[in-house]
Amino acid sequence: MPNDRESRRIAQEQVVTALARHTSYLYRASTAQVNAIAKAIESLSLNMTREVGERLDNLTPAELTAFSRGRYTTDRLKGLRKVIDGWAVKMGSTLNEMALGGFKELAGHEAEFARTLLSESIEGALPAAPTAAAAYASAVAKPVLGEMVEDMLAEIPDKARKLVYSRVRQGISQGETNYQIIRALRGTKALNYKDGVLQTSRNDVERVVRTARSHVSTSAYEDTYGSLGVEEIVWVASLELRTCKRCAPLDGRRFKLNEPHPRPALHPNCRCTLAPSFNGEIMGKRPYVRAMKVKGRDGESKYRSIGNMTAKQREAAGLEVGQVSANTTFSDWFANQGAAYQREWLGDKRYQLYKKKDYSLERFVDPIKGELTLNQLRQRDRETFAELFG
Numbered sequence: 494m495p496n497d498r499e500s501r502r503i504a505q506e507q508v509v510t511a512l513a514r515h516t517s518y519l520y521r522a523s524t525a526q527v528n529a530i531a532k533a534i535e536s537l538s539l540n541m542t543r544e545v546g547e548r549l550d551n552l553t554p555a556e557l558t559a560f561s562r563g564r565y566t567t568d569r570l571k572g573l574r575k576v577i578d579g580w581a582v583k584m585g586s587t588l589n590e591m592a593l594g595g596f597k598e599l600a601g602h603e604a605e606f607a608r609t610l611l612s613e614s615i616e617g618a619l620p621a622a623p624t625a626a627a628a629y630a631s632a633v634a635k636p637v638l639g640e641m642v643e644d645m646l647a648e649i650p651d652k653a654r655k656l657v658y659s660r661v662r663q664g665i666s667q668g669e670t671n672y673q674i675i676r677a678l679r680g681t682k683a684l685n686y687k688d689g690v691l692q693t694s695r696n697d698v699e700r701v702v703r704t705a706r707s708h709v710s711t712s713a714y715e716d717t718y719g720s721l722g723v724e725e726i727v728w729v730a731s732l733e734l735r736t737c738k739r740c741a742p743l744d745g746r747r748f749k750l751n752e753p754h755p756r757p758a759l760h761p762n763c764r765c766t767l768a769p770s771f772n773g774e775i776m777g778k779r780p781y782v783r784a785m786k787v788k789g790r791d792g793e794s795k796y797r798s799i800g801n802m803t804a805k806q807r808e809a810a811g812l813e814v815g816q817v818s819a820n821t822t823f824s825d826w827f828a829n830q831g832a833a834y835q836r837e838w839l840g841d842k843r844y845q846l847y848k849k850k851d852y853s854l855e856r857f858v859d860p861i862k863g864e865l866t867l868n869q870l871r872q873r874d875r876e877t878f879a880e881l882f883g
Contacts, residue, residue: 501771501772504614504615504771505727505768505770505771507614507881507882508610508611508614508768508769508771509727509729509768510881511610511613511877511878511881511882512610512729512766512768513729513766514830514834514873514877515606515766515870515873515874515877516710516729516764516765516766517764518865518870518873518874519706519710519870520703520764521864521865521870522599522864522865522866522867522869522870523702523703523706524864524865525864525865525866526591526592526595526702526706527698527699527702527703528864529591530587530588530591530592530698530702531695531698531699533587533591534584534587534588534694534695534698535695537580537583537584537587538580538584538679538691538694539679540580541576541577541580541657542675542678542679542691544576545573545576545577545657545661545675545678546671546672546674546675548569548572548573548576549573549661549671549674549675550671551569552569552570552573556569556570557665558665560573560661560662560665561661561662561665561666562662563662577654577657577658578654580654580657581650581651581653581654582650584649584650584653584694585646585647585649585650585651588646588649588650588698589643589646592646592701592702592705593633593642593643593646595702595706596629596632596633596642596705596706596709597625597626597629598625598867599706599709599710599713599867600625600628600629600631600632600709600712600713601624601625601626601628601629601713602625602867602870602871603628603709603710603713603714603717604622604623604624604625604628604713604714604716604717605622606874607622607713607714607717607718607769608621608622608717608721609874609878610769610878611717611718611721611723611769613878613881613882614769614771614882619721620720620721622717622720623713623716623717623720627716628709628712628713628716628717629709631712631713631716632708632709632712632713635708635712637704637705637707637708637758638704638758638760638761642705642708642709645701645704645705646701646705648697649694649697649698649701650694652693652694652697653691653693653694653697656690656691656693656694657678657690657691660674660677660678660690661674661678664677676689677689677690678690678691679691680692699762700761700762703761703762704758704761704762704763707757707758707762707763707764707765708756708757708758710757710766711756711757711758711766711767714766714767715750715756715767718750718767718769719750719751723750723769723770724749724750724751724770725747725748725749725750725769725770725772726747726748726750726754726767726768726769726770727745727746727747727767727768727769727770728740728743728744728745728746728747728748728755728765728767729744729745729765729766729767729768730743730744730745730765739759739760740759740760740763740765743755743759743765744765747770747772831880832844833876833880835847837873
């Protein structure tokens, strides 16, 4: 059997690896939510710009001048204002319903994930994780980047409404046609409508949703760790092609859970996470490492403690552990992952090119475009647990 120090080291590596892999999949799950919200808001915005264009066509020169000066003196001007204001209200309602609902579901999933992760890593039964409702309530009661989640969401439609008013007034003042004004709002087809004023709202939705999801995950982890007696946590750097300069120095650092410490999201779109530290005991229980089946010198398969296995034996058994250091690129980390994980990310054809070393990872990997639902994320987590913990 391995000594206590070696057991803790390997158990720590397994947990960090599982969390790092989970976080990379979690980013793809956030893509699914971002895209769903963006699609709903795009539909609302399309209707708004179409109606604004029609109403602008019906305004007299005097009414156009009045609108550009912020005066709504006729029924037609009041109607135009109602269209824009109503669109912003609908956007806010849609954001709250789709974003907050997804956050609540995520909070429950992440709390259960953290508990399962620990149950795979330490001996003995563990208490239940916080409920989805409790984990969610705790997350939205805490600030992220100094702001409350609900306030961050509320700022998006308010900002979008002001931008629309501003661009329409600007267009009128500059003598633009109504067609030019609407095109400036929506953008052009040639650039996939990313050059319009409304693209700002899409960018804001992605930034806020991804940042809030990181915050919800962190809060759920910390609440679960605390309920299970974890006293210390480890910062795990995000798995990106380049670890950002703010997060890189924190990778691998340990902090007391109940004392002030930095928390992801440290910046917008942060993909770092917090792992439980095995420097001390957890609820009086001891971290352990599972035995894995390996072939002995006589050719027979035997179960052997992971702590007593050599690096080559662990690799042959399909166990790949290791913490991501502060300056490790995604490519370096990816190269050390299992074939199943690499194939999942790249697809069969790209995977074959990658293994033949015809292409580097940077040539064709783009994890941002991938989407995962929470059910798909759960399946990936089960596969990770099976690979790392047996």
